[in-house]
Amino acid sequence: MIDLRSDTVTRPTLAMRDAMAAAEVGDDVYGEDPTVNELEALAAGMLGMEAAVFVCSGTQSNLIALLSHCQRGDEYIVGQQAHTYKYEGGGAAVLGGIQPQPLDFRADGTLDLEQVAAAIKPDDIHFAHTRLLCLENTQAGKVLPLAYLQRAREFVDAHGLGLHLDGARAFNAAVKLGQPITAISRYFDTVSICLSKGLGAPVGSLLCGQRDLILRARRWRKVVGGGMRQAGILAAAGIVALKHHVQRLAEDHSTAHRLAEGLAGIPALGVDPSSVETNMVFCWVADADMLALQRHLKAHGILVGTGNPLRLVTHLDITAGDVDKAVAAFGDYFATRREG
Numbered sequence: 110m111i112d113l114r115s116d117t118v119t120r121p122t123l124a125m126r127d128a129m130a131a132a133e134v135g136d137d138v139y140g141e142d143p144t145v146n147e148l149e150a151l152a153a154g155m156l157g158m159e160a161a162v163f164v165c166s167g168t169q170s171n172l173i174a175l176l177s178h179c180q181r182g183d184e185y186i187v188g189q190q191a192h193t194y195k196y197e198g199g200g201a202a203v204l205g206g207i208q209p210q211p212l213d214f215r216a217d218g219t220l221d222l223e224q225v226a227a228a229i230k231p232d233d234i235h236f237a238h239t240r241l242l243c244l245e246n247t248q249a250g251k252v253l254p255l256a257y258l259q260r261a262r263e264f265v266d267a268h269g270l271g272l273h274l275d276g277a278r279a280f281n282a283a284v285k286l287g288q289p290i291t292a293i294s295r296y297f298d299t300v301s302i303c304l305s306k307g308l309g310a311p312v313g314s315l316l317c318g319q320r321d322l323i324l325r326a327r328r329w330r331k332v333v334g335g336g337m338r339q340a341g342i343l344a345a346a347g348i349v350a351l352k353h354h355v356q357r358l359a360e361d362h363s364t365a366h367r368l369a370e371g372l373a374g375i376p377a378l379g380v381d382p383s384s385v386e387t388n389m390v391f392c393w394v395a396d397a398d399m400l401a402l403q404r405h406l407k408a409h410g411i412l413v414g415t416g417n418p419l420r421l422v423t424h425l426d427i428t429a430g431d432v433d434k435a436v437a438a439f440g441d442y443f444a445t446r447r448e449g
């Protein structure tokens with residue numbers, strides 16, 4: 110199958126499976142898994158942070174970040190469509206008594222800092238304490254400008270807030286900018302990165318940040334049941350991902366661009382190749398066509414997500430040839446539909 114639903118669908122490479130099989134392990138809850146320790150040190154070093162903690166998912170990473178920055182009765186400001194607000198089951202509220210204050214993202218994936226300022230609650234018994242600003246990069250495939258990150262840092266410093274990045278795809282952003290990841294991470298107190306998306310590891314995320322915050326996060330990881338034992342088996346794949354799969358993200362960006370260019374040639378679809386910055390393509394489809402199109406694509410071995418616009422994501426397991434097959438299958442559908 111040519112699976113364009115998400116970059117989470119990648120299968121571990123042979124090099125990863127070899128590394129996993131050979132990994133030295135220990136009990137990570139005792140801090141004794143050398144491979145987990147190596148991965149955490151590697152990630153902290155790459156991001157220029159003091160420490161990192163390996164977790165099972167990006168959701169858990171964001172959750173323990175929120176629990177470490179905020180207490181019960183505190184509030185974080187976040188995008189209306191942000192993963193840390195909309196797609197994590199309300200975990201911070203459910204488990205931490207932490208209230209989200211969502212604001213609309215602008216078209217470029219940033220939050221308007223004037224709106225954020227207006228949303229900060231005064232010190233008054235009616236209000237939650239505003240503690241933290243959460244950004245997302247990439248946001249729906251868009252790269253936040255570095256100048257904006259700098260302004261956001263100055264903003265949180267002026268207002269006494271913490272700054273967390275949901276950087277599930279922050280490496281895509283860095284590669285797109287042609288910069289090391291530190292060009293992004295340097296502005297944040299904590300950064301969550303996913304190994305299991307475009308970087309191609311089967312499982313795992315890392316929360317990186319200042320030592321005191323990561324110590325607290327380590328405690329919260331245990332509290333939420335995330336203390337893993339011989340997790341070096343998983344961390345080994347993560348090390349391969351960080352060492353060998355960062356620069357190749359540029360290939361995913363170029364296959365995404367190829368896909369967008371191809372689909373833009375089909376008049377019935379709404380695709381703007383100039384809006385593709387990283388590995389995501391968004392494609393408007395007439396509602397009347399959506400189900401039949403998805404069925405047609407599936408019959409031709411192509412999986413796409415739901416939702417309109419359709420989100421199409423390129424990754425390690427998608428070649429330029431796969432993209433051409435996908436474009437041809439989209440084209441077929443609309444050609445036969447016209448005849449019929």
Ligand SMILES: *Cc1c(COP(=O)(O)O)cnc(C)c1O
Binds near residue numbers: 166167171193275277
């Ligand atoms: C995928 C993703 C996460 C984490 O998801 P998990 O499936 O829990 O690993 C967090 N933020 C964003 C923006 C994501 O795309």
